[in-house]
Amino acid sequence: MQHTSTQDTLVGLFVASGVVGLFFLAMQVSNLSSFVEEDSYTITARFENSGGLKPKSPVSAAGVKIGKVRSISFDPTTYEAVVQMSINSQYNTIPDDTTASVFTAGLLGEQYVSLEPGGSEVYLQNDGKIEITQSAIILEKAIGQFLFKSAEEKK
Amino acid sequence: MIQLLQNLGATTRTSFTKLGRGTYFLLQTISGTFSVLLRPRLLLNQMYSVGVLSFLIITISGLFVGMVLGLQGYYTLSDFGAEETLGVMVAASLVRELGPVVSALLFAGRAGSALTAEIGLMKATEQLSGMEMMAVDPVKRIITPRFLAGLISMPILAALFSAVGIIGGQIIGSGLLGVDEGAYWSQMQANIDFRDDIINGVIKSVVFGFVTSWIALFEGYDAIPTSEGVSRATTRTVVNSAFSILGLDFILTALMFGDD
Numbered sequence: 562m563q564h565t566s567t568q569d570t571l572v573g574l575f576v577a578s579g580v581v582g583l584f585f586l587a588m589q590v591s592n593l594s595s596f597v598e599e600d601s602y603t604i605t606a607r608f609e610n611s612g613g614l615k616p617k618s619p620v621s622a623a624g625v626k627i628g629k630v631r632s633i634s635f636d637p638t639t640y641e642a643v644v645q646m647s648i649n650s651q652y653n654t655i656p657d658d659t660t661a662s663v664f665t666a667g668l669l670g671e672q673y674v675s676l677e678p679g680g681s682e683v684y685l686q687n688d689g690k691i692e693i694t695q696s697a698i699i700l701e702k703a704i705g706q707f708l709f710k711s712a713e714e715k716k
Numbered sequence: 717m718i719q720l721l722q723n724l725g726a727t728t729r730t731s732f733t734k735l736g737r738g739t740y741f742l743l744q745t746i747s748g749t750f751s752v753l754l755r756p757r758l759l760l761n762q763m764y765s766v767g768v769l770s771f772l773i774i775t776i777s778g779l780f781v782g783m784v785l786g787l788q789g790y791y792t793l794s795d796f797g798a799e800e801t802l803g804v805m806v807a808a809s810l811v812r813e814l815g816p817v818v819s820a821l822l823f824a825g826r827a828g829s830a831l832t833a834e835i836g837l838m839k840a841t842e843q844l845s846g847m848e849m850m851a852v853d854p855v856k857r858i859i860t861p862r863f864l865a866g867l868i869s870m871p872i873l874a875a876l877f878s879a880v881g882i883i884g885g886q887i888i889g890s891g892l893l894g895v896d897e898g899a900y901w902s903q904m905q906a907n908i909d910f911r912d913d914i915i916n917g918v919i920k921s922v923v924f925g926f927v928t929s930w931i932a933l934f935e936g937y938d939a940i941p942t943s944e945g946v947s948r949a950t951t952r953t954v955v956n957s958a959f960s961i962l963g964l965d966f967i968l969t970a971l972m973f974g975d976d
Contacts (some may be wrong), residue, residue, distance in 0.1 A: 568764045575768045582879040589901065590807050590882060591910040606907025652956070 600650035601628060602687040606661040606674070611642035612697025613672045614663055620646045622676040627652045630674060646674060656681040657689065664667035672697060738934045741855075745933070748853070748860035756781035758861040766827045766862065767869030771876070773826050774819050781814055782806060782884025789885070790893045799895050803904035806885035807878075811908065811917045812973065815878035819964050823870060823956035828932035832953040833863055835936025836946035844937075859937065863929045870925025871918050878917065916972045923964060928957045945952035 612632055619627040628648035635642050648655065658679030665672050676691075685691070752759055789805045835858065838844050844854040882904075890897040908914070932953045939949035 568768075569760060571768045572760055572763045575763070575771060575869075576872065582872070582875040583914075585879045585880075586811065586875060586914050587910055590811065590879075590904055591908045591914050634794075700922055 565577075567678045582693035601647040602650060602653070603631065604646055604648060604655070604685050604689045604691060606644050606646065606665060606691040606694050607636070607639070607641040608644060608661075609641060609697040610693050610698050610699065612646055612663050612665075612699060613699065614642075614674065615672075618671060618673050620648065620674045620676065622652070622655070622678065628677070638668065643695075644674065653684065655685045657683045657685050657691075658693065659685070659691055660693045660695060665698070734938070737928070737938065741859075741934050741937060742930055744855045745859050745863050745930075748856035749864065751856050752860045752864060758857070759864055759898050762861045762865035763869060766831070766865040767872065767915070768821055770802075770826045770869065770873055773822055774873045774877050775880050777822055778810075778815075778880035781818060781877075782810065782821040782881030783888045785809060785814075785881065786885035786888030786893070790889060790895065791866065799893075800899040801903050801907075802885070802889045802895050803882075803900035803902075804907045806889070807904045807908050807941070808913065810878040810881040810885075812914050813965070813969070815881065816874045816917050816920040816924055817961060818861070819874045819877040820870065820921065820928060820961045821958060823866075823873060824928045824954055824961065827866065827869075828928050828953050828957050829950050831929070831932040832936040832939070832950045833935060833946060834861075835859070836939035836949050839937065839939060840941040840943070840946055842941075859933050863877070863933055866929030866932070867922065867925045871921045874917065874921035874924075912973075916968075919972075920965065920968050923968065924961050927960045929965060930959065931957050 569600060591614055614630060616630055618630045619626045620630060628646050630646040631647045634643050634644075635641075644661075655676065658678045658681040660677045661677065662675050662677070663672055664675050679693075744872060750918055785806045788800065789802050790799060793799050793805065835844075836857065838854075844858070847854040886897070886900055889895040890900050935949040935953045935956070936946075939945045
């Protein structure tokens, strides 16, 4: 087999194109560009029912994404769902009387945590706890209640 | 009946012997890695014939697969009014499955069969024994560079396949069918995870590259040194590679994407 410099160039181009392809996949296709681990702090909220919330679900305030759900666990003593959230450090002025609610984006969309700031001047620190929470609305439950109610009214 | 049992036993034994020889061959091949790294020229030449020459078939197939995914996905998704998620569908199916699998199948057909035929013919024309006569280890000199070249080229080719396919899907989706281009990319970025999807796809393609190169080289090395033997070995390479790729793909998928 002859050793030509054209061959070397082609191999070089081949490897470079592979790197470019992978880079393209990483940056353009996946969420890596937004994945860069920013400084964040953790706050915890307890929900009666966390619905379809999953780790990595967005946490938003006024519709803007400010963090994500880190973990969800079940507390066997209080029977509540303990949701840990990482909030970007730049948003460090969340009052400690903030309300956390689990909402659904659209009728069938993914679930997210929405924070509605209260009026307190004391801000949540790392490992802070949100006391006021509102559980996820379970669609089946709501429909059931609605049907039950309308049946009651007809009597 | 006894005859049947005897045949069954013999077949089982030969296949296990072959697997054993294959494993020994693989270990020998891997142990030659160091001496190949001392002579990168050998590796470079093989990267050319295994990787660069497969470039065209992989990119063109990738483009068409992506375009077909764009078309089919659009027709199905538009029934549910969810055309915006076309990007996610195209990217997820390419990065997770079709990229590694289809490019490995093409690689087995394009490069694997060529490797088997080359090695088999070297054996048939006694070039390998000639090397041994000159105290050159044919495994280190001939086999290992080809093996490493396959191992390195496969992930590159799979990444190219996926990247070109996604662009193909975009050409059809937003160029021809009118899916919003911003939605195509932003939905994709929101739903494809680098760690879970892309890295797992790359791992898959490395495994496939490993297995296809191993099968191709071993079949060639183990071929009966006649023209018929070489032709049979080439067929076996393509068939066995296809089986192993698809079987392993199932196992890997179950392992990687199981708990989501």
